[in-house]
Amino acid sequence: MVSPPHEAMHRIFQHDPGLFSRVSRFLGVDIPTPVKATALPTDLTETNPVERRVDTLLRLETADRGPFLLAVEAQGKKHPDKPASWAYYTAYLWTKYRLPTALLVVCQDHATARWAQQPVSCGPPQLPTLTVQPLVAGPHNMPVITDPEEARADLVLASLAAITHAAEPDVGAILKALSTALRDAPEDIAKPLIEFTAQGLAKRPAKNLWRNLVAVDLSFYKSYLAEEVRKEVRDEVRDEVRDEVRDEVRKEVQDEALTQGEARRAAADVLAVLAERGLTVSEAVRERIGSCDDPEILSRWLRRAVTASTAEEVVAGA
Template sequence: MVSAPHEAMHRIFQEYPELVGHLSGVLGLELPPVVSVEPVTVDLTETEPLERRVDTLLRIGTEGDGPFLLVVEAQGKKDPGKTASWPYYCTYLHNKYRLPVLLLVVCQDHSTAAWAARPLTIGLPQWPTVTTRPLVAGPHNMPVITNVAEARKDLPLATLAAITHADNPDVDAILKTMSVALRDTPEAIAGPVVEFIAQGLGNRPAAQQWRNLVAVDLSFYTSPLSEEIRDEGRVEGRAASVLLLLSARGIDVTDATREKVTDCSDPEALGRWLVRAASVAASDEIFKDEASDGR
């Protein structure tokens, strides 16, 4: 199953194709100035019943040297199968489009990055016929950006850097820098950054830190993520109000009642319970008639 970090690591190139040029200096790759970027179908399926897809495929136009194809693969862990599939992708695309092919692999941990950077050879040990050399972006070579001005200077690169450093011990400082850098940034620009970082963090502990920063530093911002955070805050507030009102009235709150209230994510149900908490004689009475009315 495709994970959110996997999607963020390659889809960011679809949203910010200019990253191709920005990464050239970071990764030590000399590219001519990029003048155009076009999305290309990621489906590499042949007529035989075998489906092959790359994560992201872009046709990059440059000044002077002509266009080339950029294959972006997001790699979350070592996968022996890539030893065969990556060379296939490159040779197939070169044969189909008759263009140079650059394979970029984006990782979030050092061991996977080191594994992905190894040349992949097809042929005899003493005479490789085909050699594929992936270009790797990961925590080993992406900048740790904790300077707000630096982040604002190149938000797409700073966003990818934050994603690749999701497991960095200083990730809290990285995320704080990003949230401050996005203040006063137009929502149309801030939106993709907020969502890509949220995806890239996955279910790591830092994901909650990012959610908190979005809720506080970017309170103006509206998106599926920010609305979800605010909804969670409203639900938590209502649940706390139900329990507080019961306690203030001297009603003994049973463990079962407390658990049901705190686990509830339905604001309408919490609203009903809050109203009932003002008059019930026992804590479990706030749930009366819930089953009979179909709620």
């Protein structure tokens, strides 16, 4: 039952809305006398259910500070309504679970990160009341992991680094370090990270590089992504280099031993990767790749083709 003091302490402001202006001076702020005051309904219950979902919610516990909640939001661009939603999430979670609540926003570009980490208050100027200032992870503060050993030490962090740097110039080196580090990882660890990274890169140009790295560096790995890449490589061989190598490959497969046929297909894969990356392939380089029948050399060339600056670099030094 609501007590009389409780009612008195707030109803007096209904009686004289200008009272708040006068009281504010004792609170260290100076709020001008309102020129208009409107009493609004005090029932904040939502008659129609409103679906509100945080992207990820975790209850974390620490040895020295006890449990807390972590809400994680992925933010692709600036959105003026988001701070209000974040305030709702944190306040609701705090009320429901009675646990300290932290908010982490993950971004992929500097502008969105700068926007997301700015404090936003729901109150009028000088009266912040409730301020939302999430932690922000993005290209401005996530590590640039280009050393395979460093990536191997924390594969999940390396994957997040790749995702948050998807549009950065260093993303190629980051992805190469990650794919190299994943070679030695057990399948149950590598599989979700391969897929997370692919999803995180979305339609950015870096996704094509990642798909090629998966097909080359992680050729042992069987997943829908790897199989999709290999299928696309075969399709591109038919579409882009069929006039140069298709008839020859078919003839080799029919007339030569199985190992020779595999070598020709490997040569076609090298040419397909170079074509996909838009590198110019001279007739001399094309002839050298097409005439090579050593699977080990072709495998090495295929790896080089993913990151080489020119086609000549691929076959340099055999």
